[in-house]
Structures are given as C-alpha cells and as structure tokens.
Amino acid sequence: MLCYCNSSKDFSACCQPLLAGHKPASCAEALMRSRYSAYVTNAYSYILQTYSIQGRGSLTEAAVAADGKNTTWIRLQIVSIPSDSQVEFKAWYAHNRHLFLMHETSSFIIENGEWKYHAGIIHADTGTYKPRRNEQCICGSGKKYKQCCLSQYK
Numbered sequence: 001m002l003c004y005c006n007s008s009k010d011f012s013a014c015c016q017p018l019l020a021g022h023k024p025a026s027c028a029e030a031l032m033r034s035r036y037s038a039y040v041t042n043a044y045s046y047i048l049q050t051y052s053i054q055g056r057g058s059l060t061e062a063a064v065a066a067d068g069k070n071t072t073w074i075r076l077q078i079v080s081i082p083s084d085s086q087v088e089f090k091a092w093y094a095h096n097r098h099l100f101l102m103h104e105t106s107s108f109i110i111e112n113g114e115w116k117y118h119a120g121i122i123h124a125d126t127g128t129y130k131p132r133r134n135e136q137c138i139c140g141s142g143k144k145y146k147q148c149c150l151s152q153y154k
C-alpha cells in the first residue's frame with residue numbers, strides 16, 4: 001500500500017514506522033510527511049507528541065482530534081525545502097463538501113535529539129480551494145472533481 005504522504009514509497013517503508021514509534025524522523029521533511037499521514041489516519045497522539053514544547057503550548061489531544069473530525073485529507077505536495085529545518089507544503093482536504101487548501105511553510109527544531117514541529121507560516125492562497133473548470137481531481141485519480149472527491153466527502 002502506498003504511503004498517504006504521496007512519497008510513492010510503501011507505507012511500511014515510509015511513515016508507518018514513525019507513526020508506530022519504531023524510529024524517529026530522519027529529517028524535517030520526514031517528520032512533516034509523517035504528521036500528514038498521522039492526520040489521515042487519525043493518529044492524534046502522534047500529532048501532539050511531534051510538536052515542540054513551545055509549539056504545543058496548552059494544546060490537547062482532544063483539541064487536535066476535534067479539529068481533525070469531519071476532515072478528509074486528499075493530498076500532500078511538498079513545494080520546497082528552503083532549509084534543513086523548513087518545509088513548504090500544500091495539503092488539500094475536504095470538509096462539509098468543500099475543498100480547502102492549506103499552504104504552509106513549517107519550521108522544525110530538534111528537541112532531545114528528535115525533530116519536532118515548531119511553527120508555521122500560512123501562505124495567502126490557504127483557504128477554500130476553487131478548482132478550475134474541468135481541472136482533474138487533486139487526488140490523482142484522473143477524474144474531474146465533481147465525479148471524484150467532491151461527490152464522496154461529506
């Protein structure tokens with residue numbers, strides 16, 4: 001089974017060992033990818049654990065889970081890697097039959113020898129995603145949105 005993070009690798013050779021706690025992320029990008037896969041698989045404790053102390057603040061697993069409820073993640077695209085500790089990405093998701101794009105440059109730090117998500121800068125095109133007419137669905141199925149992800153998701 002291909003990994004949720006769109007790496008074209010098998011899940012078991014990509015994000016799964018990180019989510020299972022079998023190995024730490026080898027770099028900021030690997031952590032970013034694993035956090036995306038954690039959102040897809042509702043692994044909210046992993047999301048919480050992989051925040052930096054400061055980034056986590058008073059956030060709770062219940063709050064992360066509440067955010068994730070009714071959200072269907074469709075696709076992750078790594079846009080650029082500006083530095084060892086930064087990853088720019090786009091993630092598309094469906095919520096209440098609408099498509100959204102999250103476009104963020106995340107920054108990561110090492111705490112106790114492990115990469116952690118620290119903070120993110122949100123880009124201006126984040127928000128409701130309006131597919132162009134006849135644009136193929138972002139999930140990569142080759143179908144149009146209306147016949148694909150928009151018709152499936154609540």
Ligand SMILES: [Zn+2]
Nearest residue numbers: 003005014015
């Ligand atoms: Zn992965």
Ligand SMILES: [Zn+2]
Nearest residue numbers: 137139148149
């Ligand atoms: Zn689709």
